[in-house]
Amino acid sequence: MNDPAAFVRTALDDLRAKVPGNAIVAASGGIDSTTAAVLAERALGDRARAVFVDTGLLRAGEVERVGAFFRASHLAYDVADASDRFFATLAGITDPEEKRRRIGTAFIRLFEEEAARHGADRLIQGTIAPDWIESGGALRDTIKTHHNVGGVPKDSKLTLVEPLRDLYKDEVRAVARQLGIPEPDRQPFPGPGLAVRVNGPVTPERVRRARVANDVVESEIERAVAAGEIARPWQYFAVLLDARTVGVLGDNRIHGEAVSVRVVESVDAMTATAMAMPRAVLTRIAERITRQLSGEVVRVLYDITDKPPGTIEWE
Amino acid sequence: MNDPAAFVRTALDDLRAKVPGNAIVAASGGIDSTTAAVLAERALGDRARAVFVDTGLLRAGEVERVGAFFRASHLAYDVADASDRFFATLAGITDPEEKRRRIGTAFIRLFEEEAARHGADRLIQGTIAPDWIESGGALRDTIKTHHNVGGVPKDSKLTLVEPLRDLYKDEVRAVARQLGIPEPDRQPFPGPGLAVRVNGPVTPERVRRARVANDVVESEIERAVAAGEIARPWQYFAVLLDARTVGVLGDNRIHGEAVSVRVVESVDAMTATAMAMPRAVLTRIAERITRQLSGEVVRVLYDITDKPPGTIEWE
Numbered sequence: 088m089n090d091p092a093a094f095v096r097t098a099l100d101d102l103r104a105k106v107p108g109n110a111i112v113a114a115s116g117g118i119d120s121t122t123a124a125v126l127a128e129r130a131l132g133d134r135a136r137a138v139f140v141d142t143g144l145l146r147a148g149e150v151e152r153v154g155a156f157f158r159a160s161h162l163a164y165d166v167a168d169a170s171d172r173f174f175a176t177l178a179g180i181t182d183p184e185e186k187r188r189r190i191g192t193a194f195i196r197l198f199e200e201e202a203a204r205h206g207a208d209r210l211i212q213g214t215i216a217p218d219w220i221e222s223g224g225a226l227r228d229t230i231k232t233h234h235n236v237g238g239v240p241k242d243s244k245l246t247l248v249e250p251l252r253d254l255y256k257d258e259v260r261a262v263a264r265q266l267g268i269p270e271p272d273r274q275p276f277p278g279p280g281l282a283v284r285v286n287g288p289v290t291p292e293r294v295r296r297a298r299v300a301n302d303v304v305e306s307e308i309e310r311a312v313a314a315g316e317i318a319r320p321w322q323y324f325a326v327l328l329d330a331r332t333v334g335v336l337g338d339n340r341i342h343g344e345a346v347s348v349r350v351v352e353s354v355d356a357m358t359a360t361a362m363a364m365p366r367a368v369l370t371r372i373a374e375r376i377t378r379q380l381s382g383e384v385v386r387v388l389y390d391i392t393d394k395p396p397g398t399i400e401w402e
Numbered sequence: 403m404n405d406p407a408a409f410v411r412t413a414l415d416d417l418r419a420k421v422p423g424n425a426i427v428a429a430s431g432g433i434d435s436t437t438a439a440v441l442a443e444r445a446l447g448d449r450a451r452a453v454f455v456d457t458g459l460l461r462a463g464e465v466e467r468v469g470a471f472f473r474a475s476h477l478a479y480d481v482a483d484a485s486d487r488f489f490a491t492l493a494g495i496t497d498p499e500e501k502r503r504r505i506g507t508a509f510i511r512l513f514e515e516e517a518a519r520h521g522a523d524r525l526i527q528g529t530i531a532p533d534w535i536e537s538g539g540a541l542r543d544t545i546k547t548h549h550n551v552g553g554v555p556k557d558s559k560l561t562l563v564e565p566l567r568d569l570y571k572d573e574v575r576a577v578a579r580q581l582g583i584p585e586p587d588r589q590p591f592p593g594p595g596l597a598v599r600v601n602g603p604v605t606p607e608r609v610r611r612a613r614v615a616n617d618v619v620e621s622e623i624e625r626a627v628a629a630g631e632i633a634r635p636w637q638y639f640a641v642l643l644d645a646r647t648v649g650v651l652g653d654n655r656i657h658g659e660a661v662s663v664r665v666v667e668s669v670d671a672m673t674a675t676a677m678a679m680p681r682a683v684l685t686r687i688a689e690r691i692t693r694q695l696s697g698e699v700v701r702v703l704y705d706i707t708d709k710p711p712g713t714i715e716w717e
Contacts (some may be wrong), residue, residue, distance in 0.1 A: 397650070
């Protein structure tokens with residue numbers, strides 16, 4: 088794709104051809120799905136409706152931040168509050184693939200319900216080329232499974248439409264600029280949300296801990312970048328581990344949980360390097376996490392594994 | 403204690419008074435118990451017998467290294483091979499306190515059997531002051547539980563004798579020098595061995611992984627110290643975590659285990675600081691662990707928690 092304006096014209100025609108009736112757009116707040124949603128709204132007007140799902144697995148302030156991003160992109164949207172059903176379907180599940188499968192199913196059922204409410208028979212998604220080219224390889228594919236073809240069960244009445252299917256990330260950014268979509272102010276966030284940042288059982292309590300830890304990592308990394316202590320990493324986040332460990336609280340020994348901090352450099356996510364981090368930044372992160380989650384998280388670890396042999400995400 | 407020579411004279415008299423018959427000495431290979439064992443042999447001759455237990459939970463080369471240390475200390479000793487019974491008693495146990503309790507019981511039962519073989523009714527241990535003063539506080543106390551008063555059950559026929567009970571570490575070192583015991587060439591190793599470096603289930607397979615990881619950490623840290631890259635840390639080791647994670651092997655995604663690397667600076671173990679580590683050293687450690695345990699361990703983490711709020715050991 089060399090000409091974003093030409094791509095937009097073709098994409099709008101294509102969407103009008105492929106969506107004879109109404110459509111909903113799976114809008115995660117990322118640049119891909121937001122671009123798809125804006126294209127859909129331009130092509131279809133009120134016949135397309137962007138749906139943002141509050142899974143209960145979102146980052147701190149995510150609903151507000153995504154809402155602001157959609158408004159800046161002049162995109163109308165609905166928020167579907169579905170945290171109860173996500174926590175219910177994840178209760179007692181620890182296997183990562185089973186977690187993903189259940190999250191994917193919950194997304195699809197929810198989109199089916201939203202589609203029924205809107206009288207829609209098309210589901211528009213922001214799938215881009217690396218999502219299906221890398222299939223089975225990098226984690227982002229599996230993460231996006233619920234937004235891809237594989238994620239729509241055979242019995243679904245929804246037909247998938249993917250206007251960005253042939254684009255790469257930099258091309259999507261060019262199209263987004265063409266559409267007047269601003270740069271999102273946060274790094275991409277995986278579809279299954281904090282569920283893949285919670286190793287082991289996914290409970291509201293453990294998701295809350297992962298949310299606090301991720302908020303600390305994001306704000307401290309962004310502070311370190313702003314202060315020139317480190318270059319901007321490719322990705323940075325925290326994972327609540329499914330492993331109990333011993334800590335000290337006052338004069339007592341306590342059992343608590345551990346958090347792994349991941350900060351990687353990469354050019355394409357196919358390979359990645361654990362970033363060399365100044366001790367001062369790591370210390371601030373460890374101190375804030377253990378203080379804000381005092382008595383709950385007693386240990387913080389920094390992931391020093393490159394990809395390969397590790398992946399970027401934990402599970 | 404100001405005069406090691408005077409302390410030795412008093413200790414020898416004291417041992418002769420407290421051990422009318424035969425005794426065995428719980429000899430772990432550490433400086434404390436080796437000093438107690440040499441004192442016992444000087445005081446009691448053949449009536450005292452040092453017993454080193456091969457729990458199956460030892461570090462790589464530990465039996466050989468401890469044997470060389472005992473020989474250099476002119477100490478006669480027996481090796482009790484008990485790996486089968488230690489793995490049997492730990493099968494299916496994941497709770498750290500229950501692990502320790504079972505290891506403590508296995509030690510005591512084994513010493514009772516060894517005592518019966520030697521016609522002994524006294525068990526001599528290298529307990530030092532911080533072991534019982536810090537009781538319930540730092541981890542080393544709990545680690546040493548099986549060598550302390552608390553570890554001998556009421557129904558045991560063994561009477562405990564602790565010749566170093568009032569000494570601190572530097573005083574023990576002075577006494578050891580007085581007795582001609584050389585400096586041990588490795589850092590102290592916890593009594594429960596690799597069992598506390600294996601978070602979760604303790605199986606021969608997982609202990610093998612922890613052994614490889616610990617061997618890598620010890621050799622790389624010692625190499626970095628020798629090369630002047632870092633100062634000599636207080637303690638350094640690896641823990642195999644009870645958490646599964648995703649990795650990449652060739653073209654495939656695999657599930658594997660994760661290892662946490664701990665390197666701390668401390669003056670007294672009551673507080674500790676996670677050492678600032680050069681990225682090159684961490685990279686060598688992560689690469690060697692994931693290469694030597696390829697397909698088994700896919701992720702390596704560096705523990706950045708100070709004590710408090712973390713402890714030095716994981717569990």
